[in-house]
Amino acid sequence: MPLGFGYNKAMTLEWIDADWLLSPGQPPQQEGAVGVDKTSGRIVGTQARSERTEYKDASGAYFLTPGLINAHTHLELYRPEPISKQSDDSMADWLLNVIEFSRNLTPAERLQNCLKSITEMIRTGTTCVNDITSTGASLEALSQVGMRGIASPEFFYPAHSDNPDVEAIVERFWTFKKRFAGHPLLAVGISPHSPYNVTPQAWSKVLSQIQPEVVHSHLAETQEEMAWFQQGCSVLDKVHETVLGRNFGPIKSGVTPLKGIAALLSSRHIMAHGVFLSDEDVKILVQSQVSLVHCPRSNLLLSGKTITAFKQWHQMGLVIGIGTDSRLSCPSLDLREEGRVARQQHHLSAKETFELMTQGSAQAIHQENNLGAIAPDFKADLVLWWSPETDIENPYETWLSPETQPIMVWINGRIVLERCL
Ligand SMILES: [Zn+2]
Known part of the structure; x- marks a missing residue:
């Protein structure tokens, strides 16, 4: 008995x-x-x-x-239902809705959203997050509740008027870093949002002036992003005008998003999504000790597609963790629900699914000796x-x-x- x-x-x-x-x-x-x-x-x-x-x-x-470790979250972006994306909506349309949602949040709503995200996660067995924050609200909320997390202030560059220059990004990082220095549960990273809205020059300049726990970005998430890099087309113009305040073209076209920033990579980097990575990209990630966070349900909502070579990339030595992304692109923050979808997509055993949510995500956030x-x-x-x-x-x-x-x-x-x- x-x-x-x-x-x-x-x-x-x-x-x-x-x-x-x-x-x-x-x-x-x-x-x-x-x-x-x-x-x-x-x-x-x-x-x-x-x-x-x-x-x-x-x-x-x-x-x-x-x-469980949720290796890609945006605690501040909480909504009862995801922002829907119809098949004829572009990624740019969806992102504009997200930007509007985020910009309309008051500081109190932002904090409340973080607390709702955290509550849902703890109730479903998650104890640590790797989060991207706009204002630092997630650090405040994690500290209030006593949940473990790495939170990375996000930046876009060329920046919009609220966030005018590299110095402001660096100063904001140091403000959070000093405020939470020595905290037993929290660490501060940095988040250049993605290669399609941060120039390699700004990426490198910010990193040269700070010591982040991790560098957490989005990579090869949608077809629009790939097209923008490979053909230099104007598909993301609306997003760039809204986020960056002006049009912005790829520094180098005809390459994958990863190749544009390959020289900047270090073992502190964590890339979310990676749906459209090539095998050559994966080799670069492995050589640079950069990890990937797989977000099965968010990928399906945003790209209608998921990673197809999961097991093959794993065998190539790529460290892969799992994350839900935010409640704007995922119907829940229950990591086992995410794991069950990954299991179905990649024919994983229950044991492999368990390992992905624990050791896999710990490795992805470079905490495999602690968590x-x-x-x-x-x-x-x-x-x-x-x-x-x-x-x-x-x-x-x-x-x-x-x-x-x-x-x-x-x-x-x-x-x-x-x-x-
Ligand atoms: Zn994300």
Whole structure:
């Protein structure tokens, strides 16, 4: 009979019990316990389950996993339903709607949106985000809730009048960096939005003056972006006039978006989407140690297409994580829903899907030595899941099932969700 799970809140060292411990790179462990040092917020180790704990409920099965990592988000852009894109709408039309939505947000609405995004994520087992922020609101919200995250202030260049020059972008980065220096959960990156609206010169000039945790951008996301680079056509003119205040042509045409910035890449870079990457582009990413964040549902909404060579790129050595993107292009921020779509698209096993959401995303955000596994000295970001099933053949399959739900979530050893069954 399953013993359920138990924990002791009073002690500095807390042992969290479960029927199954699931961690990438290790076989599933039955009847295990994970020790958490609540002072350091780190995992001490694992052991066989103790019989001394107080058990909450004996029915069903309990799984303890590392917290899920959503490697591409925009917490500030929250909407009950995505902004729809009809098949005859261009990407430029869709982006103009996003820009209008974002520009109309008051600071209070922006913060509220971040809190809604964070709440939805924690309730579905995500403990860490790699976010892009316009105003820094996501850093404030993450700090208020106590969720882990890297947030990267976004910039466009040539810039619109609210954001007039490279110096202003650099100064804004340092303001956030100083404000959250030494924060146990937060780090600050930078986000040149994409090669189609930041010149390589501005990209390089900004990076030469700051030390970001990551450089987080969008790449090869839509056919329009590819056409703009390869033929230098005017398909993105409306977007550029709105965002940048003037028309803007590719510095070099006839190349892929990645080739235009290849000389600037470093291992701190993280690229979201990559639907239209060529194999040659993928080789450049691998050589430069740049990771890719796959956003299956957002890609389908925006491009009507998804990555087709997922397994092949993985075998070529590309580090791939998973993200939802924002609620403007994705119907939910539930990472397991995203994972189930990725699984279907790429014929992944339940175990591979689990690894993508934990270790894969940790690698993609360059945190593989801290996050995404249950291992000594890793951050104690953990999720306890409950399944009504008792007869479990494949624990990964049961864990991925929509019937399985998070009931407790820890971030840095602190409980942030405790739900009654
Ligand atoms: Zn995005």
